[in-house]
Amino acid sequence: MSTTVLYPLLGAALFALGVWGLLARKHLIHKVIAANFLGSGVFLVLIGLAGRTAGADPDPVPLAMVLTGIVVTVALTALALALIKRYYSATGLDTLEPAEEAEQ
Amino acid sequence: MRDRERLLAPVPVLVALATLAVVTRAVLSLPRSAEGLYGPVAEAAARAGISNRVTAVLLDFRGYDTLLEIAVLMLATVAVLSLREDPRQLYRRLSERATPVLAALTRILVPLAFVVSVHLVWIGSSQPGGAFQAAAVLGATGILLSLSGYARPQWVGRTAMRSILAVGLLTFIGIAVLAMVAGGALLEYPEGTRKTLMLVIESLLTLSIGASLASLFLSSASGDSERDGR
Numbered sequence: 001m002s003t004t005v006l007y008p009l010l011g012a013a014l015f016a017l018g019v020w021g022l023l024a025r026k027h028l029i030h031k032v033i034a035a036n037f038l039g040s041g042v043f044l045v046l047i048g049l050a051g052r053t054a055g056a057d058p059d060p061v062p063l064a065m066v067l068t069g070i071v072v073t074v075a076l077t078a079l080a081l082a083l084i085k086r087y088y089s090a091t092g093l094d095t096l097e098p099a100e101e102a103e104q
Numbered sequence: 105m106r107d108r109e110r111l112l113a114p115v116p117v118l119v120a121l122a123t124l125a126v127v128t129r130a131v132l133s134l135p136r137s138a139e140g141l142y143g144p145v146a147e148a149a150a151r152a153g154i155s156n157r158v159t160a161v162l163l164d165f166r167g168y169d170t171l172l173e174i175a176v177l178m179l180a181t182v183a184v185l186s187l188r189e190d191p192r193q194l195y196r197r198l199s200e201r202a203t204p205v206l207a208a209l210t211r212i213l214v215p216l217a218f219v220v221s222v223h224l225v226w227i228g229s230s231q232p233g234g235a236f237q238a239a240a241v242l243g244a245t246g247i248l249l250s251l252s253g254y255a256r257p258q259w260v261g262r263t264a265m266r267s268i269l270a271v272g273l274l275t276f277i278g279i280a281v282l283a284m285v286a287g288g289a290l291l292e293y294p295e296g297t298r299k300t301l302m303l304v305i306e307s308l309l310t311l312s313i314g315a316s317l318a319s320l321f322l323s324s325a326s327g328d329s330e331r332d333g334r
Contacts, residue, residue, distance in 0.1 A: 008131040016124035023116035045131065052138045059140035060149075060157035064166060067158065067236055068173045071313070075180035078320035082184040085324055089189065 007048025015041030026095040028084045032077060039073045152298050155230045162234065163302045167291040171280065174273045174309065181269060181316040188323050202252035210252040217245040225310050229299060235309040242314025247321050265315065272312025276305050 021034025050062035149160040228234035
């Protein structure tokens with residue numbers, strides 16, 4: 001199987017794993033990691049599809065989009081972590097569930 | 105409440121499997137071989153005299169994306185800086201002291217990393233490299249300095265740090281608007297000035313992005329003293 005098919009398929013799997021993580025995991029840090037999985041999945045799809053130019057260099061436009069996306073992901077992750085840290089120091093919680101439910 | 109939770113338990117797995125099926129189907133239905141925008145970009149990049157096509161796309165053909173992306177990064181930095189527990193410190197030292205080995209390594213690595221960063225900006229127009237890669241090296245250098253106990257020098261005040269954070273975005277916007285004043289469209293660099301303008305934008309962007317990456321990390325990280333509960 002060529003990388004132009006393998007990478008997008010792996011990307012799809014990473015994306016699905018991220019979707020599952022965002023929905024199923026309660027811990028906020030887990031959700032941030034899941035969002036990163038989701039983003040990495042999209043990048044892998046784009047990188048794989050950029051290589052479909054038979055023999056020539058890869059299509060530069062998806063590569064540039066991925067580069068832009070990585071920076072936006074960094075910004076998103078940092079902001080999410082800073083918010084979680086403040087939320088934790090204000091409430092002592094690491095999930096969005098009310099305290100009595102989280103203990104069960 | 106418990107029943108509801110048990111009923112909803114399989115939902116994430118089902119949604120994830122459905123997503124997997126849709127994305128896989130979409131990927132497999134695409135043609136195996138596609139030129140994409142390779143041809144037009146290669147042609148336009150050759151005309152503009154920028155042989156690294158990714159750089160040409162980032163700063164020239166799709167300059168909007170990059171401009172807005174820097175704006176997103178700056179917004180996130182401003183937000184993270186405002187969320188600091190101790191707003192008096194713009195940059196906190198993560199460690200009070202470095203071991204002799206780490207201190208010596210830092211003194212060797214930091215100048216080297218700085219040279220690598222300048223090199224990455226300079227070759228960005230013709231080879232793999234560019235503002236983002238250089239900024240990642242620069243930001244990591246800042247974090248390394250902080251981890252090994254070096255504080256921000258006294259002469260770099262808060263205003264100076266904030267100016268460094270802002271200069272990249274402001275220059276980018278300034279040049280974009282000046283291009284419009286000069287008779288083109290927004291972000292349409294006048295012919296013949298392309299390479300120079302892109303180098304100016306890239307250099308200043310490197311400083312800003314590097315400073316912002318370092319401050320994103322340092323303003324929310326916990327230092328030695330905090331961890332020891334002192």
